[in-house]
Amino acid sequence: MENAVIVEAVRTGTGKGKPGGGLSGVHAVELLRQTIQGLVERSGIDPGRVEDVMIGCVSQGGEQAACPGRIAWLGAGYPAHVPATTIDRRCGSSQQAVHFAAQSIMSGCHDVVLAGGVESMSRVPMGSARGDADVFGPSVQERYAPGLTSQGIAAELVAARWGISRDEMDAYAVESHARAAAARADGHFAAEIVPIDVMDGTGATFATDETIREGTDAERLAGLATIFRNEADGSRFPEITWGVTAGNSSQLADGSSAVLVTSERAAAELGLRPRARIVSMTVVGDDPVLMLSGPIAAARAALERAGLTIDDIDAAEVNEAFASVPLAWQRELGMPGEKLNPRGGAIALGHPLGASGTRLLTTLLHHLEATGGRFGLQAMCEGSGMANATIIERL
Numbered sequence: 001m002e003n004a005v006i007v008e009a010v011r012t013g014t015g016k017g018k019p020g021g022g023l024s025g026v027h028a029v030e031l032l033r034q035t036i037q038g039l040v041e042r043s044g045i046d047p048g049r050v051e052d053v054m055i056g057c058v059s060q061g062g063e064q065a066a067c068p069g070r071i072a073w074l075g076a077g078y079p080a081h082v083p084a085t086t087i088d089r090r091c092g093s094s095q096q097a098v099h100f101a102a103q104s105i106m107s108g109c110h111d112v113v114l115a116g117g118v119e120s121m122s123r124v125p126m127g128s129a130r131g132d133a134d135v136f137g138p139s140v141q142e143r144y145a146p147g148l149t150s151q152g153i154a155a156e157l158v159a160a161r162w163g164i165s166r167d168e169m170d171a172y173a174v175e176s177h178a179r180a181a182a183a184r185a186d187g188h189f190a191a192e193i194v195p196i197d198v199m200d201g202t203g204a205t206f207a208t209d210e211t212i213r214e215g216t217d218a219e220r221l222a223g224l225a226t227i228f229r230n231e232a233d234g235s236r237f238p239e240i241t242w243g244v245t246a247g248n249s250s251q252l253a254d255g256s257s258a259v260l261v262t263s264e265r266a267a268a269e270l271g272l273r274p275r276a277r278i279v280s281m282t283v284v285g286d287d288p289v290l291m292l293s294g295p296i297a298a299a300r301a302a303l304e305r306a307g308l309t310i311d312d313i314d315a316a317e318v319n320e321a322f323a324s325v326p327l328a329w330q331r332e333l334g335m336p337g338e339k340l341n342p343r344g345g346a347i348a349l350g351h352p353l354g355a356s357g358t359r360l361l362t363t364l365l366h367h368l369e370a371t372g373g374r375f376g377l378q379a380m381c382e383g384s385g386m387a388n389a390t391i392i393e394r395l
Contacts, residue, residue: 002263004102005274008043009259009362010194013208014350017121017252022206024122026199028063032118033072035256038194043260045270051110053084054101056093056117057354060086061129068118090383093117095357095390099281101261111266116258119352144289146236152228154291155322156240162328166243169323170221173248173347176320177216180344184212192366211251211350221247248323253350257358276365280306280391287385292325294387295379296332302389310335314373317360319380320345343367368394
């Protein structure tokens with residue numbers, strides 16, 4: 001069986017996912033197109049050698065409706081014989097794209113695959129693809145009566161299940177911003193980020209994370225409202241203590257990210273330098289009401305498959321959809337805090353849904369290289385109680 005290796009990984013800076021954000025003037029496909037071009041140029045690969053383009057995207061409507069990977073590839077001027085597909089595994093869509101790419105390579109079907117993701121939440125708002133439709137239907141609602149709920153309420157349920165207080169979540173959020181601000185100030189993000197032409201006719205580029213709020217403190221966060229508090233869910237779930245706010249949740253964001261995955265043999269033939277080996281991949285289903293606890297089971301399964309323990313992992317990226325998610329994960333897995341999201345996470349860096357999987361992978365790889373770490377673990381909670389986990393080994 002072929003080993004799948006990562007030879008390049010890039011991302012955009014994250015723009016605020018609302019009108020006026022730094023990337024809000026860029027068409028979603030153009031955002032992805034520039035990211036793909038940055039990846040191809042940095043790797044030095046002949047784009048005609050790419051055999052498939054796998055792109056994660058959650059809100060597949062509007063500008064993101066027509067297989068954005070294919071349109072972005074053609075817009076880049078690359079060979080038309082290279083196909084593309086779009087993947088929706090909710091927030092883990094681009095992480096799943098990497099898994100599919102690696103599986104294709106490991107099975108011998110492909111040698112070179114580009115995997116990534118895009119989400120322009122300012123231009124294609126979250127939930128806009130489904131509109132007012134009932135996406136659940138009566139059967140699943142009957143099975144989980146009195147029905148499934150929102151991710152915000154799920155975050156409150158996770159906090160209640162693991163006894164995580166509002167103060168703990170706010171303190172975690174403060175640390176996320178502080179770590180991200182420090183990484184930016186030290187130049188650590190510069191190697192990850194592909195500058196994006198904002199296409200306003202001036203030649204201006206966007207190459208930062210405008211979502212980081214330096215100087216965020218617990219006192220300021222303590223004054224924010226618990227945005228998901230409501231009487232109906234309070235009656236359904238009396239265990240909730242109401243601590244989730246905008247300040248300890250991920251930010252809506254615009255962004256794109258991509259990685260180039262090859263076989264070891266192809267990397268040698270093409271003169272590419274393998275930077276990491278994909279060691280283990282898992283995807284699990286978990287309680288769809290609790291919804292966000294899946295990364296715990298996914299990480300355990302990935303560790304077992306790899307024959308590793310949490311003590312072997314030098315750094316972990318666990319998506320900060322809400323502060324309660326990585327905090328619950330940490331309590332179960334026992335990882336020291338300094339190894340968990342060492343460059344901050346989605347609370348500070350934003351969560352451009354379809355792009356977040358390969359954004360986390362990009363940041364994880366660059367962190368391992370900067371620190372000399374060997375093994376990195378990535379885990380992502382996903383809608384309806386799913387989760388992906390990936391373990392890589394720096395080469």
